[in-house]
Amino acid sequence: MSDSDSSTDFPASKFDRGKIFAKTGLKVGANYARYLKDRVTNRKGDKTAQKAALNTQNAKDIYAELTKLRGTALKLAQSMSMDTGVLPDEFMDVMAQAQYKVPPMNQALVRKRIRDGLGRYPELLFDSFQGDAIAAASIGQVHRATLSDGRDVAVKVQYPNIRNTIESDLTVARQLFGRLVNGPYLDEYFEEVRSMLMLETDYENEAENIDFFADQYDYDGVVTPEAVHEYTSQTVLTMTFVExxxxxxxxxxxxxxxxxxxxxxxxxxxxxxxxxxxxxxxxxxxxxxxxxxxxxxxxxxxxxxxxxxxxxxxxxxxxxxxxxxxxxxxxxxxxxxxxxxxxxxxxxxxxxxxxxxxxxxxxxxxxxxxxxxxxxxxxxxxxxxxxxxxxxxxxxxxxxxxxxxxxxxxxxxxxxxxxxxxxxxxxxxxxxxxxxxxxxxxx
Known part of the structure; x- marks a missing residue:
């Protein structure tokens, strides 16, 4: 797969992402139709178990599509995993995977993203670099590496087109929430979310945040990483590894x-x-x-x-x-x-x-x-x-x-x-x- 082809795994346009959102809605609708049919044809079945099965299947289908979208959509999955009492427990159980089990980028795309961000391929920058991600999340994935001075580091590599996905996802979300809630502050809320998500895509800003917390809160009971600024750009962040x-x-x-x-x-x-x-x-x-x-x-x-x-x-x-x-x-x-x-x-x-x-x-x-x-x-x-x-x-x-x-x-x-x-x-x-x-x- 070429570098140009590999980025197609990350739909960035409002149209492409809208198709995935629509596909998710159709899957959930089909699950609900099967659930209603089963209730009619199996009237003696355990209604609680039937509803739990529906919730689990819906959560799995939604999670599968959100992991394709990553970005803002995957952050929504992380929010769904919080124990708020708003969503069924089955949703929280499935969505908790969003903290740890997101499908990573392939290694060819990772090399390209590092070259684009830092000017050279990882094997020329680091003494050692693990091609397989140790963690993958909503905006980027993390690889373990070693610097020439012997320090173990974590290298966070941002997915391509993330900034574009934020804009397109929030446009869709704004239209949806505009139908569900009233009040004078909705636009301010969305601007607050948009601004913060844009900051999250700036890894140089995150490196400054790391410096602040390492200075203020790295005390006896807490340990934070240290940013390695010479191996950091807007889309690649290198920091000391925390076990x-x-x-x-x-x-x-x-x-x-x-x-x-x-x-x-x-x-x-x-x-x-x-x-x-x-x-x-x-x-x-x-x-x-x-x-x-x-x-x-x-x-x-x-x-x-x-x-x-x-x-x-x-x-x-x-x-x-x-x-x-x-x-x-x-x-x-x-x-x-x-x-x-x-x-x-x-x-x-x-x-x-x-x-x-x-x-x-x-x-x-x-x-x-x-x-x-x-x-x-x-x-x-x-x-x-x-x-x-x-x-x-x-x-x-x-x-x-x-x-x-x-x-x-x-x-x-x-x-x-x-x-x-x-x-x-x-x-x-x-x-x-x-x-x-x-x-x-x-x-």
């Missing part, structure tokens, strides 16, 4: 509760160290593929493409809202809901009531871990409430809140999903102290 197990492999080893508690604590504190920092910078892609559980007890943090830098006033208002909720100060809560545009003047009375009711319930759940010195994330009752709350939120058909909430929510859902899998009991005193100190500094 460790992904969540799936870690849990398969049946770690004891003490080990689960240890890594859960590191995850919880890592996120809160960022929230409390005056840098207003957040690793905003909290999914299992981006964390490594190491034998030495440290938490490896990788993939710094999705890093959100918040305006200072937004970060400060979020802290004020948290503080108002902790102290059950309803007047302050109402003030912050308006200031953060969660409640706004264009809402009618009915919508305002639904949104207010949802955020009252949601807010009380989110601050529950901070109301005691320890919190058990293995509590099934807590997750049942959280799932029900997420499901209620998904049924709101009104956009509300600053567009900066998109990535706050991404971190929040991702963190609680990670905790749901680890099921640790953690000490929340450090995080409470950090947040209270940050609130006091605002006075």
């Amino acid at each position: 460790g197990q992904h969540m799936e492999e870690f849990l398969a080893g049946q770690p004891g509760q003490e080990r689960r508690n240890h890594f859960g604590q590191l995850l919880w504190d890592f996120v809160h160290d960022q929230i409390a920092s005056n840098y207003c910078t957040l690793h905003a892609d909290a999914h299992p593929g981006n964390f490594l559980f190491r034998d030495d007890g440290r938490l490896g943090v990788i993939d710094f493409g999705c890093v959100k830098r918040f305006p200072q006033n937004f970060r400060d208002d979020m802290l004020r809202l948290w503080n108002a909720r902790i102290h059950d100060n309803q007047d302050a809560i109402d003030t912050m809901l308006h200031k953060l545009d969660i409640l706004h003047d264009e809402m009618n009375a009915s919508t305002r009531e639904r949104v207010t009711s949802f955020f009252e319930r949601f807010g009380r759940l989110i601050v529950r871990p901070y109301r005691s010195d320890t919190f058990d994330f293995g509590d099934d009752a807590f997750y049942d409430e959280l799932k029900a709350c997420f499901k209620e939120g998904s049924q709101l058909r009104e956009t509300s809140g600053s567009h900066h909430f998109i990535f706050i929510n991404k971190v929040l859902v991702g963190l609680f999903s990670l905790m749901a899998q680890l099921r640790p009991t953690i000490d929340t005193r450090h995080s409470q102290d950090l947040l209270h100190q940050s609130v006091d500094a605002l006075a």
Whole structure:
């Protein structure tokens, strides 16, 4: 296969990608038709098992097509794997593969992408280079290599035409969501997503993010890679290699509760160290593929493409809202809901009531871990409430809140999903102290 031919595995035009989206819809429709027929012809069958089989088949068909599309579409699959209670469990089980099992580019295309990005083929740049990818995700895939100075590195190679796919996918998504939701902020939300995805395709920007996190957060319990700038371009990123197990492999080893508690604590504190920092910078892609559980007890943090830098006033208002909720100060809560545009003047009375009711319930759940010195994330009752709350939120058909909430929510859902899998009991005193100190500094 020639270099020009090999790129056809990555449909970039709106038309080509639209055909795949349409094919997916037809497959799902056919599955549903078979399901209805089976219910009629097999009336004594197990209805729950029939519905589960439908969900599984739909999830497999959707996943198969999204992996062809990669890019924005595959990021949607990663989002589907989060434990939010909105999608059936069968979807989450299948879509979790999007963290680890994406079909990679062939080796000829990888060589071409490295030559185009760095000026030479990999065998001329690296002392050794593994042609088979060790990981493949939504925007690029990772290869292991060795530099001439002996350092082990990970080389991330971007799929071709990714920037074009972002524009075409978001155009389709904007049309779809425009039919499903109302409100004044939809265009701002899509612009926020588009801007962040474009930044994720700039590997030189990611290298700068790696430098920042290596400087700020590479402490005793956390290890991050270091960027190798001389072997990095917009489409090829080289960084030092971080050893460790992904969540799936870690849990398969049946770690004891003490080990689960240890890594859960590191995850919880890592996120809160960022929230409390005056840098207003957040690793905003909290999914299992981006964390490594190491034998030495440290938490490896990788993939710094999705890093959100918040305006200072937004970060400060979020802290004020948290503080108002902790102290059950309803007047302050109402003030912050308006200031953060969660409640706004264009809402009618009915919508305002639904949104207010949802955020009252949601807010009380989110601050529950901070109301005691320890919190058990293995509590099934807590997750049942959280799932029900997420499901209620998904049924709101009104956009509300600053567009900066998109990535706050991404971190929040991702963190609680990670905790749901680890099921640790953690000490929340450090995080409470950090947040209270940050609130006091605002006075």
